[in-house]
Each structure stands twice: as C-alpha cells, then as structure tokens.
Amino acid sequence: QREDPTFQVSQDPESNETIINGMGELHLQIYLERLEREYKVKTDVSPPRVRYRETISKRVKFDHLHKKQTGGSGQYARVAGYIE
Numbered sequence: 001q002r003e004d005p006t007f008q009v010s011q012d013p014e015s016n017e018t019i020i021n022g023m024g025e026l027h028l029q030i031y032l033e034r035l036e037r038e039y040k041v042k043t044d045v046s047p048p049r050v051r052y053r054e055t056i057s058k059r060v061k062f063d064h065l066h067k068k069q070t071g072g073s074g075q076y077a078r079v080a081g082y083i084e
Contacts, residue, residue: 006022008021009021019048059083060082060083063080064078064079
C-alpha cells in the first residue's frame, strides 16, 4: 500500500480467491511479473468467479413483443416461450 496506493489486494470469502485491483490490465501484469521475478511466485490469473444466488424454482412463461419505428422499415419481433 505504501509503494503504490492504486494497487489493492483482497480475498473473496465465498470463493476463497485472492482478488487484485489496479489501474488497468498493464498495471496488474507488471505486478504479476514482479511477483515471479523478485519473489519466485507462480501465479494463475483468471477473471473473478461470479456466484449466482438465484435459481429457477418453477416453470415461468414469457411473451414479449418488440416494436420500434424510427423512420425506416422499423423493427418488429415477438418472443414467446417458457423457462424451467
């Protein structure tokens, strides 16, 4: 934190992942290279996992009509179905 206040490290309690935040992808890449070069630490980098908390509990029907007229031929669509 003292060296670079824009670089932050935290841990997600649900997924137990270590999350790093910085000013951008290049900024984070430089820190990862420093970890490997100075501390001999291998890293496995991926986007953070998202925990989905909602589940579909019953069958739900949907029927949506999309109409948009903007001077030309316009747009028209109807989507109907169900999800379970």
